[in-house]
Structures are given as C-alpha cells and as structure tokens.
Amino acid sequence: MAKVSLELSLKCTELQLPANFSEGVFVAVHHCQPNHGFWSNHLETDVIRGSNKPVFLKTVSFFIKDNVTEDTRMRFIVYRVSKNKDITEQGTCFCVVGDITAKDEVKNKGNYTGTLVLTTLHASDKTKKRLKPIWTMRDGTDKQFLVTTENGDFNPKAVVPVDASLAESVKPKSEQEFTSITKNPVLKSMFSNAICRTYKFPTEGGEFIRAQELMMESCLSFRVPIHFLKLLVDEETKKIGSLESIGKLTGHWEAVRRRRVDSLKKYLDRYQARIKHMMMHYHAPFFKKSVDKMSEELEFVPTNLHIQKMTVQNLNNDTFNYDITTVGATTAHAMGFKHGGGLLAQLANAGDGSKRFSNCINTIIFNYPARSSEIFRNNRFLEKINSLHNQVVYEVEKLRNLTKHVTGSSEALAHLSNKVCQLITCCECELVQNAVKSLEAARPAYKPLHENYVHGPPNTDVMGSSVLVETDDSVSFNSSSSCSDLNDKVDSLWVSNRYSIKYLIKNHCAVPTSNLEVTGSWLVKSPTFNCCMKKVSFNSLLPHAATTDTQRETALNDLSILLDLVQSVCAEVNASLSFMDLNHTEQQNDFDLAYRRNVVFSQALTTIAATVQNHILTSIDNQLKLHQFSEVGIFIQVESLLSTYGNELGMLQDYAVGVNDMKHVTVKCSTANKDESHGSDRYLPTLHGTTSAMIITLHFDDSTFELLPIDLQKGKLIKLHPVMYSVGINEEQTLAERFGSTAVQEYLNQQAYESTMEYYDMKKKSLTNLDENRSIMEVVNFLRQAVHSKRNKNVEILQLAGDLCRKLNGARITSCKSAKDRTAMSVTLEQARILAMEHGLANQSFNQVLTCMRSQGTRRENTLKNVGARRYAFTSMQLMTFPKQYRAPEGTYGKAES
Structure with a gap:
C-alpha cells in the first residue's frame, strides 16, 4: 500500500458550550494502522479560547515518514479546557484517510472541504470503557462521514469541517521543502531528527498563508569539536617541541619553561581524554542537552545546538525560507565564573591586575582589543x-x-x-x-x-x-x-x-x-x-x-x-x-585562560560552521547573495538574551570573546570526496589551521558546487563578519539595572552597531536597488537610536538588529543560557513578526499566532528533548519581569531544569 502525505486544517462549528464560556477548546488527533489494535497519538491543535466556532491555526500533517496509507484510520477528539486547567472531552469523530484522498476534488484540485460528525458521550457513558469502533463509512449527499459504534449509539452534536487541501496527488511546497532535506545529500548529512509543525494563518485580506516549522539537530555538534581538538593536540605538541628545542636557559627562565611544558602536557592529556569521550557520543542524538552543560567531558560541545527553519507559502505558491541557529551561550560552564568573571574580564585584567573589570569598563574597551590583537599577531x-x-x-x-x-x-x-x-x-x-x-x-x-x-x-x-x-x-x-x-x-x-x-x-x-x-x-x-x-x-x-x-x-x-x-x-x-x-x-600567570578560550572557541566554531553551511545552501539559488558572500563575506548577527548579573555576566563575557574570535575564521568551498566509502560524512566540513587562523572547508556535491561563483570554486576564502547584540530580559537583568551595571551590554551593543555599519558600507557597493537601500537606511537609523538610548530591557535593539540582518542577507543566531526557554520566546516572536511584516498576517491574529507557536510549535518539543518535560522553565513571578512579548502562554511553563 502506497504511503500518503496529507495536511488537514480543522475548525469546529456549533459546539455545545455554556453561554458565558471563556475557556479553551482543542482537538487531539490519533491514527491507527489496520493491522494494529491501538491508537497512536499524533498531535494536538492549538487552544482556541472564548469561541464555539474555533478555527485552529496548527494544521494536522502526515508526512511520508509517518507511514500513513489510505487504510489508516484517524480519530479526532475535541476537548474543553477550563480556567483551572481541567480538561473535559466534548466528543469524538473518525474517518479513514482513503475516504479523503479518493475525492475527485483532491485528485483534480488538491483541495477539498468535508465534514465529520462529532459524536458526544452521554453522562452515563463517561465512566464506561470506550469501545473499538466498527468502520461503516458512507458518503451522503451532504458529504458527511457518519460513524456508528458497536452499540449503535449515535448522537451528532457538532460538525468538524476538514480542509484536506494537501493530499498525495498534489503535494504542497511545504512538503516538498521538507522532503528535499532528505533528498539533498549535503542537507541530509548536516541535519538529523527533524521535528515538524505546520500551520495555516489568516491574512489581512481574508486569505490564508501556510507555514511550516522545522527544528533539526546539527550533525556537526560533536564532529567539529573533535576535529578542533585534534588540531589543538597537534598545535600543543608542536609548542612542546619548540619549548624543548630552546635549550637550557638561565635559572628563572628555565623554571618557567619547565612549568610551561608541564602545563602543556597536562592540557594535551586533557584534550585527548575529551576526544575519546566525545567519540562515544558522536552518533545520535546530535546535540548536548542543557542538563549536561556543566559536564567537563562535553565542555567543548555547544549546548542544545539546533537549526530552526520556517518555510512560508503564499497564495501564489511562492516559498520563502527563514533560518535561525539556536544554541546555548558559548561559555565554559564547567570552569565556573570566579576570578574576575568570564574571558572578557580576565583578558582585560591580564595586563594590569590592579584594574578590576567591575570597576572600570575602560579596561575592556582599551586593554582587551590590544591584548587580543597581540596574541593573534x-x-x-x-x-x-x-x-x-x-x-x-x-x-x-x-x-x-x-x-x-x-x-x-x-x-x-x-x-x-x-x-x-x-x-x-x-x-x-x-x-x-x-x-x-x-x-x-x-x-x-x-x-x-x-x-x-x-x-x-x-x-x-x-x-x-x-x-x-x-x-x-x-x-x-x-x-x-x-x-x-x-x-x-x-x-x-x-x-x-x-x-x-x-x-x-x-x-x-x-x-x-x-x-x-x-x-x-x-x-x-x-x-x-x-x-x-x-x-x-x-x-x-x-x-x-x-x-x-x-x-x-x-x-x-x-x-x-x-x-x-x-x-x-x-x-x-x-x-x-x-x-x-x-x-x-x-x-x-594563568594557564587556564588559554584553555578556557579554547573551550569557548570550540563551541563558537561549531555554531558558526553549522550556521554558515546551512546559510550558503539555502542561498544556493540566489546568485546575488552568493556574489555578496564572495565579495564582502557573510554577515552573522548573534542575539544574546543573557543578563549582566551574577554568573550570566561571566557567560556573556565568554560569549563576547568567542564571537570576536570568529572574525579570524574564514570559509572555503570544495567538492566532496568522490569515494562513496566515506558515506555522507564526505559532505561534512573539515578544519585547517589554528585558533588564530582557522579555515572551515565546506564540501558540496558537484551539482551544488557548480552553482557557486567562479571565485569560490577556485578556492577564494569567504570572510565572516560576526556581531553580537545583547539585551537581558529576565529577573536577573532587573537586578542588574537597579543594583548592578549594564555597562558591558551597552558596550557590546555599540561595538556591534559599529561593526554592522562597516559591513553595510562594504555591501552598499553591490546595492543597485535604491528602494532597498532606503529601507535598509531606515532600519539603520532606528537601530542607532535604540542602541544609544538608555531604556531598560530595550528589546527593540534585538528586533531591529534581526530585521537589519535579514536585509543584509545575513545569518542569525539566537542564544540564552541553554537555548531552551528565553530563546524559544525570542524565536517564536521573530517568526510571528516575519509573518506580519513580510506576509500580511492579520493584526488581530498576531497574539494568537504567537501563542500557538509557543504552545504547539517545535520549541515546546525542544524543552522535552532537553529536560524530559514539555514546559518552559519559568515561574509566574519571573514572567512578570519579562517584556510582554517574551512571556510564555498559560499552561506552558512551570518548574523545570534549565
């Protein structure tokens, strides 16, 4: 039996609800194979409140990977949610997939609207065991699918119209985009364990746009750190050889040399131990859980690295892709944040121990860049x-x-x-x-x-x-x-x-x-x-x-x-x-500083490698973008939601150094090894060089490689231009604003703005569209005002920086401590803003769409993957300190590990 791909959008009419009903309604969908005797949970729709005619934004999608055939049975159960979160079943209806896909409307147009009768339970039946239904489907003139049970009871109270517009005979582009990930060899080698959610959103014109969320693990999460550590082992071995080749020195320097050699050997052993441990985790799952962020054995691996994709399809079947890399802040959690905080403070204070970072922001501004440039020189x-x-x-x-x-x-x-x-x-x-x-x-x-x-x-x-x-x-x-x-x-x-x-x-x-x-x-x-x-x-x-x-x-x-x-x-x-x-x-006088920097560098490098390869692949059909990458490099905007209080200040400092170090990384494009014995690994990036001059070599199949500009095919290196904007949004940022300092955040944002303008000045040469230039300048002006304003929790900086990044054809990275909770709020907000600004999402539906993606979208599943609970790690008191647009919906948060 052939497998079927299907997408259904659901709504209810004439639900029997109390007159003053203000609670929510949702539908749970199950499916059952003919040869199985049990129902499998498939998904739940979003919760619609205060309406007896709810239109659900989250659609029901069955992909080829779900192994659905025309004989597969579907069950729809409507639930009512009260204010105290009690869930009551309202009724159930059934259908067979083949009864939908066999319709002429589906075969000819790919669109079909039908109805299913919702059978409700009598009060006396609520305690009875539900009986397995007998499928006596018949199609009446009103196109209703009627269902009878073994005892013959039938009590129609409501109708659930089913828009089966995306059947196998006419696949939607969203499905084509999803399946293309498995068909493209490079994409297939990059991503794993994709989680998909589909939606149907109303526009201002009364029409609908379709959207798809994909959240995928990057197969580079362990591969890049392993390769990086192997390079470090070679580098440290050479350093030991150079120090030993110096020969005997005078008393003081001989003691220093011996201490240095002993330290290098100690770190060399540690690097080799880390490689051995990571090799055990190399195959699935391809990410480090947030609960493992303190693990010393996995300290070189970025936390919770995922690629978030949103594909939007308009009425003209035009497809638009928006990608965000989500990752926990690149920081050395296992090493703690004592002795002056994170890397930024430690590097700034390295030259003058009398100056403390917390007392003098000028130490960062002047000493750190000089010290950093000296090391790299x-x-x-x-x-x-x-x-x-x-x-x-x-x-x-x-x-x-x-x-x-x-x-x-x-x-x-x-x-x-x-x-x-x-x-x-x-x-x-x-x-x-x-x-x-x-x-x-x-x-x-x-x-x-x-x-x-x-x-x-x-x-x-x-x-x-x-x-x-x-x-x-x-x-x-x-x-x-x-x-x-x-x-x-x-x-x-x-x-x-x-x-x-x-x-x-x-x-x-x-x-x-x-x-x-x-x-x-x-x-x-x-x-x-x-x-x-x-x-x-x-x-x-x-x-x-x-x-x-x-x-x-x-x-x-x-x-x-x-x-x-x-x-x-x-x-x-x-x-x-x-x-x-x-x-x-x-x-x-601190050998651990170099080790800490290598830990941060490894996490940042892995994130950048996954981001850049995905960004180039999604731009492969856009020659203007590829030409821009070749001429001026790739702009990468990092969004940080870390506060400037307590340990998160140290994390922010580590992260800032990691992002800055990525300026010394370049990208080279190459064809993949023709030897198929290497499997899909031949498409994964490789590393060359050292921490001060790292080259990421991306490998493409021949057909993809031929689409690159000639300069890139000949080996021209692509420069990277990473910038980091940071605005804390949690309760700790409130403490920093009232009792601490936000100087680090202000400095980072000003530096990021200046770097952004440098890239924009380079890109202006390739701008031939005056309207495009004006729209960019408008965002630039707003961003400049926001960066230099003194507002608390000015999240407008993050939103404008994201808008400008997309206009500059840049890549986006969003982070908080673990990329799980605050990151989910930011990513879903950005997706909703894109739908509103770029695709005409109805204004009155904005909050509903935001709530839908936060409660039913892929980011909720991310919390399950990390901590085993499908809830965000917020409390009601914490959310009161968050900006309103960054607050999780009721019922989606609670006490959980972060």
Whole structure:
C-alpha cells in the first residue's frame, strides 16, 4: 500500500458550550494502522479560547515518514479546557484517510472541504470503557462521514469541517521543502531528527498563508569539536617541541619553561581524554542537552545546538525560507565564573591586575582589543614562518626532481627564490629581532659568532650564481634575467651585508662548505640572515650548465645546504617566538585562560560552521547573495538574551570573546570526496589551521558546487563578519539595572552597531536597488537610536538588529543560557513578526499566532528533548519581569531544569 502525505486544517462549528464560556477548546488527533489494535497519538491543535466556532491555526500533517496509507484510520477528539486547567472531552469523530484522498476534488484540485460528525458521550457513558469502533463509512449527499459504534449509539452534536487541501496527488511546497532535506545529500548529512509543525494563518485580506516549522539537530555538534581538538593536540605538541628545542636557559627562565611544558602536557592529556569521550557520543542524538552543560567531558560541545527553519507559502505558491541557529551561550560552564568573571574580564585584567573589570569598563574597551590583537599577531606570524618553511621544502623537492629535466629549472628556481625572499622579509621584522634578543638574554653566556672565526672566515670557494637578488628596499627575483645578470645582482646582494637580525643564527652560520661565500666584512659586522643563506650555487641547475653528473650532484648538494639553513633559521625563529609566548604567559600567570578560550572557541566554531553551511545552501539559488558572500563575506548577527548579573555576566563575557574570535575564521568551498566509502560524512566540513587562523572547508556535491561563483570554486576564502547584540530580559537583568551595571551590554551593543555599519558600507557597493537601500537606511537609523538610548530591557535593539540582518542577507543566531526557554520566546516572536511584516498576517491574529507557536510549535518539543518535560522553565513571578512579548502562554511553563 502506497504511503500518503496529507495536511488537514480543522475548525469546529456549533459546539455545545455554556453561554458565558471563556475557556479553551482543542482537538487531539490519533491514527491507527489496520493491522494494529491501538491508537497512536499524533498531535494536538492549538487552544482556541472564548469561541464555539474555533478555527485552529496548527494544521494536522502526515508526512511520508509517518507511514500513513489510505487504510489508516484517524480519530479526532475535541476537548474543553477550563480556567483551572481541567480538561473535559466534548466528543469524538473518525474517518479513514482513503475516504479523503479518493475525492475527485483532491485528485483534480488538491483541495477539498468535508465534514465529520462529532459524536458526544452521554453522562452515563463517561465512566464506561470506550469501545473499538466498527468502520461503516458512507458518503451522503451532504458529504458527511457518519460513524456508528458497536452499540449503535449515535448522537451528532457538532460538525468538524476538514480542509484536506494537501493530499498525495498534489503535494504542497511545504512538503516538498521538507522532503528535499532528505533528498539533498549535503542537507541530509548536516541535519538529523527533524521535528515538524505546520500551520495555516489568516491574512489581512481574508486569505490564508501556510507555514511550516522545522527544528533539526546539527550533525556537526560533536564532529567539529573533535576535529578542533585534534588540531589543538597537534598545535600543543608542536609548542612542546619548540619549548624543548630552546635549550637550557638561565635559572628563572628555565623554571618557567619547565612549568610551561608541564602545563602543556597536562592540557594535551586533557584534550585527548575529551576526544575519546566525545567519540562515544558522536552518533545520535546530535546535540548536548542543557542538563549536561556543566559536564567537563562535553565542555567543548555547544549546548542544545539546533537549526530552526520556517518555510512560508503564499497564495501564489511562492516559498520563502527563514533560518535561525539556536544554541546555548558559548561559555565554559564547567570552569565556573570566579576570578574576575568570564574571558572578557580576565583578558582585560591580564595586563594590569590592579584594574578590576567591575570597576572600570575602560579596561575592556582599551586593554582587551590590544591584548587580543597581540596574541593573534604573534600566533599568525609564527604560522606564516612555518608556512613559508613548508613551501620552501616543497620547492626544493620540485627542483631536485627537475635536475634531470633542465628545461623547467629556471622557472622552478624563480619560485624557490620567491619563497626564500618572503622568508627573509619575515625574519627581518622587528618582532623577530626582539624575540631573538629576548631569548639570547635568557640563555647562559655565549660567544658572539665572529669570535668563532678569529683566524678568518671559512673557506669560500664559489661556484655559479645565487637565486637571491636584493634591491634598495626589498629582496626580489627577476626570473627573466640572464645568468650573467643574475650573477651581477647576486654580487650586490652579498656585499651589502646589512644589519638585519643581529643574533638570529649564530651557531647555524658556522657551517664551513665549499659552496658558501662570506663577504670581507664578516669580521666587522654582525651576521645577517642574508649572510647566513650565503651564496649557494644554483648555476648547475640552469639549462646551459646542468649537463654533467658532477654538476647535478653539486646542484643537489647546494639544495641540501639551502634547505638545512632554512630549517635551522625556522627552528630558531620558532624557539624565539615560543619564548615570547612563554614570557607573555608568565605575565598573565594563568594557564587556564588559554584553555578556557579554547573551550569557548570550540563551541563558537561549531555554531558558526553549522550556521554558515546551512546559510550558503539555502542561498544556493540566489546568485546575488552568493556574489555578496564572495565579495564582502557573510554577515552573522548573534542575539544574546543573557543578563549582566551574577554568573550570566561571566557567560556573556565568554560569549563576547568567542564571537570576536570568529572574525579570524574564514570559509572555503570544495567538492566532496568522490569515494562513496566515506558515506555522507564526505559532505561534512573539515578544519585547517589554528585558533588564530582557522579555515572551515565546506564540501558540496558537484551539482551544488557548480552553482557557486567562479571565485569560490577556485578556492577564494569567504570572510565572516560576526556581531553580537545583547539585551537581558529576565529577573536577573532587573537586578542588574537597579543594583548592578549594564555597562558591558551597552558596550557590546555599540561595538556591534559599529561593526554592522562597516559591513553595510562594504555591501552598499553591490546595492543597485535604491528602494532597498532606503529601507535598509531606515532600519539603520532606528537601530542607532535604540542602541544609544538608555531604556531598560530595550528589546527593540534585538528586533531591529534581526530585521537589519535579514536585509543584509545575513545569518542569525539566537542564544540564552541553554537555548531552551528565553530563546524559544525570542524565536517564536521573530517568526510571528516575519509573518506580519513580510506576509500580511492579520493584526488581530498576531497574539494568537504567537501563542500557538509557543504552545504547539517545535520549541515546546525542544524543552522535552532537553529536560524530559514539555514546559518552559519559568515561574509566574519571573514572567512578570519579562517584556510582554517574551512571556510564555498559560499552561506552558512551570518548574523545570534549565
């Protein structure tokens, strides 16, 4: 029997209710398979109050995954809800799915309106066991489906019209959108355990719009943290190697070095233990429950990460998608919030322990960005040195392979020269000079290099030409020069012998060889990096010279010498910069700070990866959006509902640093691995780099990849522009406003507004529609006024920021402590506002729609998934302090874990 997809919208007429009835009515829907002897609960509609002709906004949807066939039986039970929340059954009606799908109206138009008679129970029957019905369906001229029971009782009191407009023969676009998630291989690999709710809402024009809510778990919740920790293990292992390669230091610094190595090893063991534990949770469910947010074993995993999708279908069958990522604040719950609060305060106070964050907001504004940029500058510079080292090794290997194929030697030589010159430029900067000097000062006494050559410089028999050419201002290579020109320019390079880096390679330069040249000024001036590179002979590599086995052997020897020197230089630079990091860490005197930041970074990175991949996929058919992503990057607006009081202030500080660190993350697009043995995992993102320069590589199937702009197909990196707006809405924010401070919140909002304007200025170049530009400017002006106003719990900031984000084609993230309760209020409010502003939702229905989505929508199910209870963790007293639009409906909240 073929499976059926069906959507029904329900309403009741002529319900027998008291004259002064003001309570609510709802319908519970069950279904039963022919070969089963029991009813399965399917859903309950929203509660309509004060009407005996209720029209229910929540629709009844059966998807293919529900295994419904034409023989499936449906039962509709109407309940009345009193003021004291007592539930009374009003009556029941039945039908068979096939009796609806077989109608000509359904087959031809996809729309059908029918009625079912509601059979009520007599008072004497209320205590009797309900009998299993006998299905004697018949279709009368009035199109009523009449039902009799085994005892023959039949007492029609009301009629339930059924709008079966979305049958199998004519699938709605909302159903097509839902099933497309399972058909698209990338989407299927990204999401799991989807929960769907469908609605039918009235518009101002008296028509109806259809809406669908989807809430899905992201399959990246554990995958990205595991990959990130593996990168951290490699990074920490290299740090340990660099610190151990420094050699013996003076007493104080030797003790510091040993403490640092011991700390790194301790964290290395912890990272490996976290990986092992997370691998056990890698497969379903794909999220960390809010009750597990204090778990140390899962501290790198974001809390309650879900993708919330709303699909809207208008009368013209046009489909619109609106996505929000919901996640608990990216913070180190397991580490607590002592010693100055969260990361923002700890980083701000790292440079000056006398300044306390709680007393001086300027500490955040001035010290934190400087400290953060210093950390990233050092790390990125070290990564640049290591990258150039790897490129030099690659070019040397290429040249070694070309010694027997001389036609390509000149070009390959040019590439090698270019990489070596870039390495020289990096090693001549002030940062490296200071690092080398600091390291030498911390080492035991040493002899200057020139004292090792009291009897003169080493043997300097010279062969051929060098690849290095130095001009007045920079080092370069002219690949078009002839061999004789090259020799002339090389002479000027080595004679110049400038003061570049005085102490860089003191011991490494003392390698006598017949193929190295040292200028006559060797004993007079300190050695430079250029002098260290010497004058390695590459003449034997060039086409006119590399003709004999002896010359090829000489060329290979020269390449080995150059490679050894480069490796020695890079090792010394690594050791020197590692010592600078050692010095910086000792100044902070808190090794846990780096660990805490990694915890926050992992959670933020996972959230961003899930958000960006989903955002690109949902925009794949919009070339204007994709072009914008390629040219100016992706705008990401993070909405925080955390207060600025107590522990939540520390959470907010952690979250702010995590969002800021995402500015150093870039995105690359690639085709997925063709090897199907990897399964759907081949479509999931991969990570490369370090915390200071992370690259997320997104993998697409061929058909999707071809829709991307050419620049992105060629590997252009997409920049990310994350901003965070924060407004606390709970009772703790009330305490902060009256007895504490909201300075952090005000600062974050002002910074977010400035960053938003920077992105808007970049995007304006691609705006060709003047009306669109005016509408954006209008929202910008309102947002500026809201950000600079001093109103308490000014949620208008969040609403305007969300509106502006959508106009900028950005991605949205909404958070509170656990992304369960306050987040549910915000997400449902945003969805209702979108329906009103973009799709003409009737004004008089706004509150009803909001209540419906909060009581019957996917976010209610989110509470069940997290704490095992379908209720929001609010109390009546708490809700009194919430802004009115953020209050949960009656009957949906109560005491629960958060």
